[in-house]
Amino acid sequence: MIVTRFAPSPTGYLHLGHAFAAKFAYAMARAKRGRFLLRLEDIDQGRARPEFAEAILEDLHWLAFRWDGPVLAQSSRFEAYRAALARLDSDGLLYPCFCTRTQIADEIARAIEAPHGPEGPHYPGTCKQHSSEERTERIAAGAAYALRLDAQKAARRVGPLAFHEEGMGPEGEHGVISVDPTLFGDVVLARKDTPASYHLAVVVDDAFQGVTLVTRGNDLFSATHVQRVLQALLGLEEPAYAHHKLILGPDGKKFSKRDQSVTLKGLREAGKTPNDIFEILEK
Numbered sequence: 609m610i611v612t613r614f615a616p617s618p619t620g621y622l623h624l625g626h627a628f629a630a631k632f633a634y635a636m637a638r639a640k641r642g643r644f645l646l647r648l649e650d651i652d653q654g655r656a657r658p659e660f661a662e663a664i665l666e667d668l669h670w671l672a673f674r675w676d677g678p679v680l681a682q683s684s685r686f687e688a689y690r691a692a693l694a695r696l697d698s699d700g701l702l703y704p705c706f707c708t709r710t711q712i713a714d715e716i717a718r719a720i721e722a723p724h725g726p727e728g729p730h731y732p733g734t735c736k737q738h739s740s741e742e743r744t745e746r747i748a749a750g751a752a753y754a755l756r757l758d759a760q761k762a763a764r765r766v767g768p769l770a771f772h773e774e775g776m777g778p779e780g781e782h783g784v785i786s787v788d789p790t791l792f793g794d795v796v797l798a799r800k801d802t803p804a805s806y807h808l809a810v811v812v813d814d815a816f817q818g819v820t821l822v823t824r825g826n827d828l829f830s831a832t833h834v835q836r837v838l839q840a841l842l843g844l845e846e847p848a849y850a851h852h853k854l855i856l857g858p859d860g861k862k863f864s865k866r867d868q869s870v871t872l873k874g875l876r877e878a879g880k881t882p883n884d885i886f887e888i889l890e891k
Contacts, residue, residue, distance in 0.1 A: 610642030611820045614668075614675075615810070617649045618660035621871040622667045623863040625825070625855045628889050632852045633823040634673050645817055646675040651682040651802060651809055667872040671882050680817060682809055689804035692812050692842055693755060693797060701761050701841065702797065704743050704753040705735040723793060726830040730793030731756065756794040757838075763789035766840040771832050775850030778826040791833040811835050815844040826851040827862070855889065 612633040616626055637644040648664065650656035661681075668675070696702050707715070715732045723730040736758065738746075747753065769787035776782060797808045804812070814822060822832075829851045839846055857863055863870045875885065 610640045612637040613645040615647040619655040621873045623870045625863045628855045643676040647680045686803045705756045706753045725792045754796045755798045759790040772848040777829040787836045789837045811838045823850045
C-alpha cells in the first residue's frame with residue numbers, strides 16, 4: 609500500500625505552496641487507495657506555536673483533505689531521535705563540533721579551496737581532529753557543541769547507494785539516482801537546543817510511520833542524498849521519492865509565511881473558496 613505524508617512546520621500559516629504540496633501527496637495516495645498521513649514538524653520549539661498547528665488543521669479541513677490516523681508531532685519523538693544518535697555514535701560516525709558560525713566562516717575564508725555543497729561551503733572538519741580526551745574535557749566543562757556526521761566514514765560504511773525518483777527533480781531527474789554520500793559534507797545532526805536536525809528527524813519519522821513515498825518540493829531534491837545515507841546507516845526501510853515543482857510568486861521566488869496575501873487563512877478571509885485555491889494551483 610502506498611503511504612504518503614504532508615509534514616508542515618507550525619511556525620506560520622500555510623500558504624499556496626503548502627497547499628500544492630498537500631494536494632500532490634494527497635492525490636498520489638488516493639489515486640492508489642493508499643494512506644495519507646499528517647505530521648507536524650515542530651522540532652524547533654523556539655518557533656513552533658500551538659495557534660499555527662491549529663491553523664494547519666483548519667486549513668486542511670477547509671480544503672477537504674482528510675488524513676489517516678492521528679497527527680504525529682515531532683515534539684513527541686525526541687527519545688527516538690536520541691536513540692538514532694546513540695546508534696550512530698556507537699558506530700563511531702559522530703563527533704562533537706564546538707565551532708561557532710563565525711569560526712567556521714573564518715576557517716573557510718582561510719582555505720585555498722573549500723568544497724561546496726547545496727547549502728554552501730562544507731564544514732572544514734576543524735573539530736574532527738580533536739582527541740577523545742579533549743572532547744570529553746570540553747563537554748564536561750559545559751562547552752556548547754553540535755553533533756556532526758563524519759561523511760567520509762559514513763560513505764565507506766554504506767558503499768554505493770541510490771534512490772528511486774518517481775516525480776521530476778529540478779533538472780528533470782527521474783528513475784534510479786546515484787547517491788553522493790559526501791554531498792553535504794559533515795552535516796549537523798543535532799544541537800544542544802535542537803535534539804535532531806531535519807535530515808535525521810525526517811528519516812526516523814518516515815520509517816516509524818511506514819511512509820513508502822516521500823513527496824516534496826524539488827528544492828529538497830539534494831537532501832535525499834544525505835537522507836539515504838542515514839537510512840542505510842540506521843537500517844531503515846527505503847521509501848521512493850516524488851519531487852514536484854514549486855509554486856512561485858510573481859517575482860519568481862518561493863512564497864513566504866510572512867506574506868499574508870498568499871496564506872490560506874488570508875485568502876479565505878478575503879473571500880476565496882477552496883475551488884478558487886485549486887484553480888490558482890492549476891495555473
